[in-house]
Amino acid sequence: MKRALIAYCGITLLLTSGCSRKSKQPPQLQATAKGAAIVESSGGKQIGYIGLPLDQPVVVQVNDASGAAVAGAAVYFSGAPGVSFEPPAALTDSSGQVTSAVSLGQQAGRYKISASTRDASGKNVEIAIEEAALGYQQTLGAQLNAQYCIRCHDPESSPLRVSNMDNLSVKPHPFTEGETLNKMTDADLIALISHGGPALNKSAEMPPWGYTLSKSDIAALVAYIRAVADPPYEAGGLVYAQK
Amino acid sequence: MKDKLKSLWRFFFGDSARAFGSASLILLALLAISPAKDHFSQWRHYQKQYLHLIRGRADAVTLERHFQGGIQQIWIPEQQVTDRCTTCHLGLKEASLNDVSAVAFRKHPVIPHSLTEFGCTTCHRGQGAATTVEEAHSATEQWEQPLLRAKYIESGCGQCHLEKQTATPFLNQGRQLISTSGCTNCHTIKQADGTYIVPEDDPPSLKHVADKTTREWVYAWIKDPQAYASTATMPNYHLSDDDARDISAFIIAQSAPLEPPLQPVKADAKAPADPAAGTSLYGQSFCASCHAMQNAAGMLVGGNVGPELTGIGTKAKPEWLPDWVANPNHYDPATMMPHYRFDAAQVATLAGFLASKTEPDFLANVHLDPATPQQIEHGKRLVLENGCASCHEINGIKKPENFAPELSRIGSKPMSQLLFVEGVERSLPGYVSAKVRNPRAFGSSLKMPQFKLTPQQVDAITTALLALTDRAQTQPPAMRIASVQQTKYEPAGHAGQLMKDLRCFTCHMINGHGGDMAPDLTWEGTAVQRDWLTQFLKNPETLRPALIRRMPKFNLTEAEINSLADYMMTVYQTPQFDRDWLPVSEFTPATAEQGRQLFYSKFACQSCHIADFAKDKGYIGPALAGTGKRFNAAWVYHWLKDPQALRPGTIEPNQHMTDDEARALTAFLMSLKSTGSKEVAKK
Structure with a gap:
């Protein structure tokens, strides 16, 4: 009887150890401290590509009730299926921060990822961070943007690309400027890109691109503009990749 | 217990009639298994779910009309495509299902191809004929192609599109990296259109290397090229101290002196009067267009066409620098570096400036005794084993043929031919990316060296390699878009x-x-x-x-x-029109004035171009203030009418001008004859 029990325990142990290797549970961390709030430090609102890591890691910070950073608090990251974190969970460092590299899922669109920690009462405190992933069409749009649009529509300059925005008498809208661009319909944007500013009674400094870019190129640009809008563009209701 | 079983047996099989009845019942049950299995199959479950989903929607009638039950199949014999994916993925073509959160029923994202003509597995891989989730998407014993992860999806495009497409930046980057990292110095990659991926890393010839640098430098360099320059293309071979000692001994021993020999540096050579002269000559000569150098703040500034020059003074011998700067053809007739035609004073200034760019730490711990014949002999063996001559020209060593496995069909390599090691995902993409990332993890005796690549670059190279499939090689040539190859044009x-x-x-x-x-x-x-x-x-x-x-x-x-x-x-004349077709004398001041108005109002050219340095600021395109002195009117006119016809890919938009508008603008632009743009532009 005793032998049978030992054998039974052994088999169960073997089986469960086999199983546990298969299902990747986030490691349970031994938190040495607890915070009261979690805030985003950097890495939100990035524009990445499906399945690929974002350029910058996501950094979150755990604070106590008085707003001071807490070291040694356990932070867990989670997101839609396909979103992966490296590491998925960690203890905050001496400055109260956790850094995780994020790869977005396989679907183009907006992603909400969350970082959570437990406060002293054991309650879950979490923060939602938004990222966007570009799919085929938006990627094409992003490439065309970098080739044709960015020099006037992006105020940032780099040594290799000096922004032309300040040289224009009417300042163009950066494509992330959702407040303005979200109000325009797809048809308006297509008309504006194809026929230039005067098509919508706007400045002629925006030239017509309809004789240079194809219709699918212009549709791709609109898809890109919609994908990077901040606040997000909500046409037929915003769809988040579901858990 | 026994009695109970016995009575049960008697009840069913007690006599022949009972036995016959029972056997018939069992047979009936067995026969029912197949239709039942069919009825409860996974794909029926998905089709029911789909119907449930669309019935709740406003456009249910349209969607239901489009719905076809049963197993669906896309069959393209000439591409070996038999895809039943659409049996469950029912909403792929339904524009209105864009917002569905269930991935299985969502509309396919916009792509330029029709699903019916190209199928699904062509790009996504997976098992097309399968009708269960597990078999279609995952790797099984019998099927080794799991669904391709999204980060490699552009490899699908690369099977047919051998040209550089705007929409596939990662594939383009991967192909570029394969070329610029020199992968194809050792691996042959023959593309489906018969062309080869040509290496563009431009490894230097070592024929006269002893004239250029010291054995100590060669030793330290081959031990860790990135320690000398973070941007170095040469991979790390993880050589032991002894191996590096012997290879450096052999390389230096094989070097032949230049003909005519280098001039020794004159002992009385004086430093230039102005210590900043070197820096300013380096700047004026636009060396930084090709070469990078760390500035005082430790930032790397410059291009990546030529090697980084941060530590050039440590690398190059003092007598080699002036010879190289004066005429690079002497040391290396195949170099990409121009012959600048510097005068003697400029050569001295620039060579002195470069010689002062040292990194003494690099050679601090290198002490080599004179090489013995055994070491040189061992060095030769190592050079042959490591295939150094695949990239570098070395006296006395022939360039090895097919030094590394050909990769023309790596994207379809059967799993049975792959050797996996611990920690590598058991799939072809997993294997390829692991091999690119860290080749020596597959065995320390492996010859492939360690390249310095970011994770993103590894993914890009993997994407480009996965595009090299059997399908790419065997599909009808009509489906292929050929790569753009450099011509062999040479001026006469x-x-x-x-x-x-x-x-x-x-x-x-x-x-x-x-x-x-x-x-x-x-x-x-x-x-x-x-x-x-x-x-x-x-x-x-x-x-x-x-x-x-x-x-x-x-x-x-x-x-x-x-x-x-x-x-x-x-x-260098275009056949499209005659250079003198539009004489400037035809233009009247009135036409030019009309053109000026078009320039500033209708076409707002000043947003990107400067016609008048005093008031225009646009600087995306070239300044046009000197057009009348620079261009021919016929060129300007045709450029305005259709810029892409004269220079494909130029970002100047085609404004669809009428002939009269183009003529008036040409008249205006040809009237601009300002000089001295530089001074004004600097303001």
Whole structure:
């Protein structure tokens, strides 16, 4: 009887150890401290590509009730299926921060990822961070943007690309400027890109691109503009990749 | 217990009639299994779910009409595609299902191809004929192609599209990296259109290496190239100290002295009077267009066409630098570096400046005793084993043929031919990316060296390699879009020799041959006026105020300039129109004024171009204030009518001008004859 029990325990142990290797549970961390709030430090609102890591890691910070950073608090990251974190969970460092590299899922669109920690009462405190992933069409749009649009529509300059925005008498809208661009319909944007500013009674400094870019190129640009809008563009209701 | 079983047996099989009845019942049950299995199959479950989903929607009637039950199949025999994916993925073509959160029923994202014509597995891999989730998407015993992860999806495009497409940046990057990292020095990659991926890493010849650098430097370099320059292309072979000692001994022993030999540095050579002269000559000569160098703040500034120069003073021998700067052809006739024609004082200044750029730490711990014949012999064996001559020209060693496995069909390599090690995902993409990332993890005796790549670059290279499939090689040629290859164009005659000596093709493209750093000159003779061209060759002015790269000044003689100008004006002509077709004398001031108004109002050209340095600010395109002195009117007119026809890919938008508008604008632009753009642009 005793032998049978030992054998039974052994088999169960073997089986469960086999199983546990298969299902990747986030490691349970031994938190040495607890915070009261979690805030985003950097890495939100990035524009990445499906399945690929974002350029910058996501950094979150755990604070106590008085707003001071807490070291040694356990932070867990989670997101839609396909979103992966490296590491998925960690203890905050001496400055109260956790850094995780994020790869977005396989679907183009907006992603909400969350970082959570437990406060002293054991309650879950979490923060939602938004990222966007570009799919085929938006990627094409992003490439065309970098080739044709960015020099006037992006105020940032780099040594290799000096922004032309300040040289224009009417300042163009950066494509992330959702407040303005979200109000325009797809048809308006297509008309504006194809026929230039005067098509919508706007400045002629925006030239017509309809004789240079194809219709699918212009549709791709609109898809890109919609994908990077901040606040997000909500046409037929915003769809988040579901858990 | 036993009795109970016995009575049960008797009940069912007690006599022949009972036995027959029971056997029939069992048979019936068995026969029912198949239809039942079919009825409860996974795909029926998905089809029911789909119907449930669409019935709740406003456009249910349309969607239901489009719905077809049963197993669906896309069959394209000539591409070996049999895809039943659409059996469950029912909403792929339904535009209105864009917002569905269930991935299985969502509309397929916009792509330029029809699903019916290309199928699903062509790009996504997976098992097309399967009708269960597990078998279709995952790797099974019998099927080794799991669904491709999204980060490699552009490999699907790369099977047919061998050209550079705007929409596939990662595939393009991967192909570029394969070429610039020198992968194809060892691995042959024959693309489906019969072309090869040509290495573009330009590894230096080692024929005269002992004239250029010391054995100590070679030793330290081959131990860890990135320790010398973070941007170094040469991979790390993880050589032991002894192996590096012997290879450096052999390489130096094989080096032959240059003919004629280098001039020793004169002991009485004085430092230039102005200590900043070297820095400013380096800047004026636009060395940074190709070479990177760390500035005082430790930031790397400059291009990546030539090697990084941060520690060049530690690398190059003092007598080699002036010889190289004076005429690079002497040391390496195949170099991409132009022959600048510096005068003696300039050579001394620039060589002195470069010699002062040292990294003493790099050689701090290198002490080599004179090489023994055994060491040299061992070095030779190592050079042969490691395939050094695949990239570098080494005296006495032949370039090995097919040193590494051919990769022309790596994207379809069967799993049975792959050796996996611990920690590598058991799939082809997993294997390829692991091999690119860290080759020596597959065994320390492996020859493939460690390249310095970011994770993103590894993914890009993997994407490009996964595009090299059997399907790519075997599909009908009509489906293929061929790659754009460099032509073998070479200019002829004396001017041609001059152009090669000046390495015009390192930056400029002419007739499909050359670099893309500077404008294409194929039709330059039609575009510009001869006087402007000679002036520009004498002293290149700033054409684009916002660019940091610029044409360097070569100390050309009058005769050389005339020879170049004559050749370009005669040979580089477009067949589309005659250069003198639109004489400036035809323009009236009234037409020019009309053009001025079009320039500033209707077409708002001033957003990107400067016509008048005093008031215009746009600097995306070249400044046009000197158009009347630079261009021919016919070129300007045709450019305005259709810029892409004259230079494909230019970002100047085609404004669809009428003939009269283009003529008026040409009249205005040709009236602009300002000079001295540089001074004003600097403001």
